[in-house]
Amino acid sequence: MPWNRLYMSTKVAVVTGSNKGIGLAIVKALCQQFEGVVYVTARDIGRGKETVETLVSEGLKPMFHQLDINDLSSITAAAAYFKDKYGGVDILVNNAGIAFKGADTTPFAVQAEVTLKTNFFATRDMLTHFLPLVKTGGRVVNISSFVGSRTLNQCSPALQERFRSEDLSEEELVGLMQRFVEETKKDEHKKGGWPDTAYGVSKTGVTALSFILARRLSRERHGDKILLNACCPGWVRTDMAGTKAPKSPEEGAETPVYLALLPPDANQPHGQFVSDKHVQPW
Numbered sequence: 001m002p003w004n005r006l007y008m009s010t011k012v013a014v015v016t017g018s019n020k021g022i023g024l025a026i027v028k029a030l031c032q033q034f035e036g037v038v039y040v041t042a043r044d045i046g047r048g049k050e051t052v053e054t055l056v057s058e059g060l061k062p063m064f065h066q067l068d069i070n071d072l073s074s075i076t077a078a079a080a081y082f083k084d085k086y087g088g089v090d091i092l093v094n095n096a097g098i099a100f101k102g103a104d105t106t107p108f109a110v111q112a113e114v115t116l117k118t119n120f121f122a123t124r125d126m127l128t129h130f131l132p133l134v135k136t137g138g139r140v141v142n143i144s145s146f147v148g149s150r151t152l153n154q155c156s157p158a159l160q161e162r163f164r165s166e167d168l169s170e171e172e173l174v175g176l177m178q179r180f181v182e183e184t185k186k187d188e189h190k191k192g193g194w195p196d197t198a199y200g201v202s203k204t205g206v207t208a209l210s211f212i213l214a215r216r217l218s219r220e221r222h223g224d225k226i227l228l229n230a231c232c233p234g235w236v237r238t239d240m241a242g243t244k245a246p247k248s249p250e251e252g253a254e255t256p257v258y259l260a261l262l263p264p265d266a267n268q269p270h271g272q273f274v275s276d277k278h279v280q281p282w
């Protein structure tokens with residue numbers, strides 16, 4: 001078989017922010033369980049390659065591609081690479097994320113802008129450019145958080161109604177996320193119906209975006225049987241969450257990997273928020 005046709009039929013998994021933490025544990029599990037090529041991606045080439053070397057020394061065979069989700073040119077370069085080499089991707093796990101520490105004294109408005117930039121807007125950019133590349137039978141997993149659900153319940157009734165509405169559009173959601181950031185700059189976010197958590201709002205946005213995009217896939221690519229879900233990994237011992245968290249990174253990877261490897265004949269969960277492998281109320 002010519003090499004390019006061989007690559008086109010090779011199955012591919014891509015995990016963002018997978019040089020450490022939960023992303024790395026997802027890559028390890030996929031290397032062991034997924035019949036295809038698994039890509040470590042990292043914003044920093046050095047950290048990414050070091051991770052790959054460690055995994056190779058453990059007998060695994062991941063590949064590497066640079067991917068900074070805050071850099072649109074990095075996203076489009078990676079998307080072009082996977083399209084040209086493999087004709088698309090089979091599994092996409094949007095894991096990359098940030099959180100300011102509780103004790104961080106950076107002004108709240110700055111924390112809001114920076115946190116939403118990565119967790120919501122950059123994750124959306126990833127989905128904008130990679131969702132069209134997801135192949136028939138593909139699986140898309142967006143790592144959100146139970147904090148996003150808790151935050152939703154702390155929003156004003158009017159905001160809760162919009163976040164839960166089946167007619168919430170991507171444009172309206174983007175507008176709501178922008179509104180939160182702008183209102184924090186004037187210290188008016190509480191008056192606007194938001195709680196005091198930038199990380200929480202960013203993850204409310206990731207979960208709501210997942211529902212919107214899943215509905216779109218059902219409408220526009222129904223026959224492709226792509227399943228897209230948001231999930232919470234649980235509270236996991238990583239650089240982000242610290243050493244007191246109860247779950248190991250491997251345990252944190254279980255639900256994302258379960259969603260990434262839903263069998264070919266599965267038709268659900270789709271457009272859900274999943275925790276401990278169970279669909280959660282929104």
Ligand code: NDP
Nearest residue numbers: 017021022068069070095096097145235236238239240241
């Ligand atoms: P870590 O801080 O350990 O890892 C985060 C990863 O994301 C790192 O690889 C980091 O890269 C990467 N990253 C950050 N920004 C970017 C970017 N712009 N482009 C590409 N990669 C980036 O966190 P966790 O493993 O704990 O978190 C993983 C995901 O799980 C996050 O989305 C988080 O919000 C979510 N989550 C975590 C929970 C927990 O208890 N740990 C609970 C619920 C959700 P680098 O090394 O370069 O900084």
